Amino acid sequence: MERALALKPDLALLARKLLPAFSLLLVVAAIAWLNPRAISYLGFNLMLNLAIPIILATLAQMFVMAGNDLDLSIGAFVGFVGCVAATWLNEAPLLGAAVLFGSILVYAGLGALIHWRNLPSIVVTLGMSFVWQGLAILVLPDPGGAAPEWLMAAMGFAPPFVPFPILAAILIAAATHFGLMRTSYGAILRASGGNAAAVARAGWSLLRIRMTLFGLAGLFGVLSGLSLIGITTSGDANIGAGYTLLSIAGVILGGGEFVGGRVSPTGAVMGALTLALAASSLLTFLQVPPDWQIAANGAILILVLAARVLIGRGKAA
Amino acid sequence: MAPSSGSPIVSLSGVEKHFGAVRALAGIDLQVARGECVGLVGHNGAGKSTLMNVLAGVLAPTRGRIAIAGSLEEDWSARRARMRGIRCVFQELSLCPNLTVAENTRVLHAALKGFGWRRRAARLIADKLDEIFPGHGISPSAPVQDLSIDRRQMVEVARALTVTDEPLALVILDEPTSSLDAHTAGQLLAYMRRQVEAGLSVILISHMLGEVLDHSDRIVVMRDGLAVASDAATAFDRARLVREMGGEDRAAPDTAVPASARGQAPVRVRARPARQSGGPALVAHKGEVVGLAGLAGHGQTALLRAIHDAAPRGRGGITVDGPVAFVAGDRQSDGVFPQWSIARNITLRSLKALKQGPLIAPARERELAEAWQTRIAIRTPDIGNPILSLSGGNQQKALFARALASDAAIILMDDPMRGVDVGTKLEVYDIIRQEAANGRTFLWYTTETEELMHCDHIYVFRDGTIVADLARGDLTEEKVIQSSFQEAG
Numbered sequence: 090m091e092r093a094l095a096l097k098p099d100l101a102l103l104a105r106k107l108l109p110a111f112s113l114l115l116v117v118a119a120i121a122w123l124n125p126r127a128i129s130y131l132g133f134n135l136m137l138n139l140a141i142p143i144i145l146a147t148l149a150q151m152f153v154m155a156g157n158d159l160d161l162s163i164g165a166f167v168g169f170v171g172c173v174a175a176t177w178l179n180e181a182p183l184l185g186a187a188v189l190f191g192s193i194l195v196y197a198g199l200g201a202l203i204h205w206r207n208l209p210s211i212v213v214t215l216g217m218s219f220v221w222q223g224l225a226i227l228v229l230p231d232p233g234g235a236a237p238e239w240l241m242a243a244m245g246f247a248p249p250f251v252p253f254p255i256l257a258a259i260l261i262a263a264a265t266h267f268g269l270m271r272t273s274y275g276a277i278l279r280a281s282g283g284n285a286a287a288v289a290r291a292g293w294s295l296l297r298i299r300m301t302l303f304g305l306a307g308l309f310g311v312l313s314g315l316s317l318i319g320i321t322t323s324g325d326a327n328i329g330a331g332y333t334l335l336s337i338a339g340v341i342l343g344g345g346e347f348v349g350g351r352v353s354p355t356g357a358v359m360g361a362l363t364l365a366l367a368a369s370s371l372l373t374f375l376q377v378p379p380d381w382q383i384a385a386n387g388a389i390l391i392l393v394l395a396a397r398v399l400i401g402r403g404k405a406a
Numbered sequence: 407m408a409p410s411s412g413s414p415i416v417s418l419s420g421v422e423k424h425f426g427a428v429r430a431l432a433g434i435d436l437q438v439a440r441g442e443c444v445g446l447v448g449h450n451g452a453g454k455s456t457l458m459n460v461l462a463g464v465l466a467p468t469r470g471r472i473a474i475a476g477s478l479e480e481d482w483s484a485r486r487a488r489m490r491g492i493r494c495v496f497q498e499l500s501l502c503p504n505l506t507v508a509e510n511t512r513v514l515h516a517a518l519k520g521f522g523w524r525r526r527a528a529r530l531i532a533d534k535l536d537e538i539f540p541g542h543g544i545s546p547s548a549p550v551q552d553l554s555i556d557r558r559q560m561v562e563v564a565r566a567l568t569v570t571d572e573p574l575a576l577v578i579l580d581e582p583t584s585s586l587d588a589h590t591a592g593q594l595l596a597y598m599r600r601q602v603e604a605g606l607s608v609i610l611i612s613h614m615l616g617e618v619l620d621h622s623d624r625i626v627v628m629r630d631g632l633a634v635a636s637d638a639a640t641a642f643d644r645a646r647l648v649r650e651m652g653g654e655d656r657a658a659p660d661t662a663v664p665a666s667a668r669g670q671a672p673v674r675v676r677a678r679p680a681r682q683s684g685g686p687a688l689v690a691h692k693g694e695v696v697g698l699a700g701l702a703g704h705g706q707t708a709l710l711r712a713i714h715d716a717a718p719r720g721r722g723g724i725t726v727d728g729p730v731a732f733v734a735g736d737r738q739s740d741g742v743f744p745q746w747s748i749a750r751n752i753t754l755r756s757l758k759a760l761k762q763g764p765l766i767a768p769a770r771e772r773e774l775a776e777a778w779q780t781r782i783a784i785r786t787p788d789i790g791n792p793i794l795s796l797s798g799g800n801q802q803k804a805l806f807a808r809a810l811a812s813d814a815a816i817i818l819m820d821d822p823m824r825g826v827d828v829g830t831k832l833e834v835y836d837i838i839r840q841e842a843a844n845g846r847t848f849l850w851y852t853t854e855t856e857e858l859m860h861c862d863h864i865y866v867f868r869d870g871t872i873v874a875d876l877a878r879g880d881l882t883e884e885k886v887i888q889s890s891f892q893e894a895g
Binding site (some may be wrong): 189271273274275276279280282283284286287288289290291293349351372 | 514
């Protein structure tokens with residue numbers, strides 16, 4: 090029996106979905122207007138140089154936020170992964186890989202601890218941020234080390250026509266969208282953020298869900314650290330310092346919310362791209378002096394997030 | 407009548423459940439036969455919800471035995487209950503607002519996975535909705551957060567009745583019609599009866615006694631964690647049910663203002679729904695109880711909110727004369743502050759009056775809360791306890807106290823009696839009458855026709871407009887239903 094399932098496009102929902110794409114287009118348009126030459130293969134490669142690690146860190150944060158938690162340690166964790174990649178992974182690949190795999194398990198374990206003891210995730214992850222940073226300094230006391238050859242080769246990949254960061258962003262967005270939004274277990278993961286009690290009553294293990302979400306955050310944190318080291322070629326314990334707030338802002342900018350399991354992988358990728366572009370390229374083209382760039386960065390963040398709140402409110406009314 | 411062949415689908419014997427020193431279930435026995443609808447009634451706090459949670463495997467009983475279809479269950483859990491075909495429609499909606507209707511169906515069914523699960527889930531829930539609520543207008547791809555509360559309840563009920571790989575033997579419906587209007591409630595109850603004839607067992611928990619009397623085969627009355635009466639539904643009437651529950655049946659008091667008095671007292675509120683350009687406006691005078699009737703979700707709540715926003719002086723075509731207070735219907739999401747004490751929840755609307763310099767005077771705060779605790783009979787050993795320690799009915803009383811303790815001259819009520827027990831309702835009706843006699847004005851949206859009998863004047867809503875304006879003397883249930891279904895024009 091074939092039946093039209095009343096696929097009435099929901100306008101409010103559509104607006105919510107289009108907002109991240111709109112803000113990304115706005116930033117790209119501003120750059121194109123300021124400096125048309127930037128809109129080229131080489132230009133995007135330069136501008137989006139650091140976009141891939143930011144995207145991956147944002148997605149790590151998104152998984153945690155899907156379960157109504159917050160990860161304040163992702164930046165320090167990315168730094169730790171970077172230090173391991175620039176030392177052990179290069180010198181003793183087996184040990185390095187084992188440490189990275191172990192750190193994903195630690196992340197899943199944090200999810201278990203948070204669930205089991207009913208702890209606030211911000212407290213646990215804030216504590217862990219110091220642990221990761223301390224470990225990173227132990228592994229690599231001074232900036233240096235060297236990224237494995239294969240990692241640099243992978244990040245230096247230059248596909249024809251489409252700049253690598255854009256291609257990677259599309260592939261990552263498609264993969265995480267499929268995993269979280271289209272698979273049947275992805276629906277359960279999001280459901281835990283929407284109504285945890287109902288999910289438990291339906292017979293699902295909230296412990297397993299939390300561990301999965303945190304484990305995925307750990308996995309994407311590892312990928313973020315690896316890709317970052319592949320680009321910078323050497324490590325530094327503080328290399329991921331800005332990533333924690335950047336990742337949260339990316340998720341929110343991408344249409345996600347702090348509670349309620351409302352997240353969007355494609356939105357988060359676009360949010361991360363917007364921030365990556367607005368953070369450096371746009372400001373440079375606007376000829377903001379380097380001393381003021383961090384402050385200007387913050388101002389852009391506030392503006393963009395405020396616009397999101399305003400537009401969201403306008404739609405609700 | 408129910409067939410009594412074979413062993414009962416569910417048999418509880420001597421089931422007890424203790425929460426600390428509180429015995430929510432005190433050794434209850436309950437049998438439900440195949441193809442039988444058992445109505446379960448009782449005050450809030452009688453143990454109905456606990457019993458249901460034990461049956462659904464959410465709570466483990468402290469003592470007692472559970473047998474399903476004749477076999478004793480040793481390791482009872484939510485998963486096991488589902489495997490044996492027991493489903494629950496919980497009173498607090500248990501949908502995930504961030505997921506679509508189809509995805510919510512998936513949450514209930516572990517079997518909906520693999521390739522094409524989204525299409526199968528959408529088909530499953532759409533077919534069930536069509537079957538129970540023809541003409542429901544709900545799209546399986548709509549996020550639940552965008553649905554109105556009555557549609558959410560329809561999805562909730564339909565979802566519980568969908569079948570994949572697990573059997574469906576017994577459905578527990580806890581206040582399934584509390585957010586539905588008369589028409590959809592009728593659809594649901596008729597469907598339930600058809601399924602019962604076909605062999606499904608149902609436990610129907612409802613505060614709407616007429617619903618239980620008309621649609622059950624047998625009625626079990628609970629009081630203090632025990633089944634105090636169990637008999638064929640035909641052996642009960644309203645008065646006997648109320649008596650067994652430990653309440654007393656009182657007729658609606660005939661203390662309404664005579665129709666001639668209307669128009670002499672000053673007008674407190676004059677408002678028209680936003681979608682309506684001409685026609686009758688809602689008018690409320692000082693000391694009146696004005697009812698907003700009609701099918702659920704036809705603009706009553708929207709108008710109450712508009713009046714609230716326009717207070718205290720009026721705005722945009724809405725005249726309001728005096729401060730207002732709002733009593734929320736959806737108390738979990740709009741009403742209580744779950745982390746706060748009962749006292750704080752009550753005094754919230756009156757903090758300005760409780761100030762001493764820039765600070766709140768704790769003594770005055772406590773005094774006000776205690777005064778209203780006594781006045782409105784909130785059952786708690788200590789007003790400083792967390793609000794969630796109260797039963798649902800008492801939480802609602804605290805919300806009434808919040809509005810009544812304030813300086814508000816106009817009280818807006820958004821179907822506040824949803825899922826509240828009869829005893830509490832009767833007490834609150836009395837207080838409303840007293841407060842109205844003291845000069846307060848009540849605007850009361852209700853989905854229960856019985857409650858309209860307590861109003862002096864009734865406006866019936868349809869599609870966001872006022873379609874009828876009835877004085878109390880003219881009010882009959884038939885008239886309200888008639889106006890609710892007539893096309894506006």
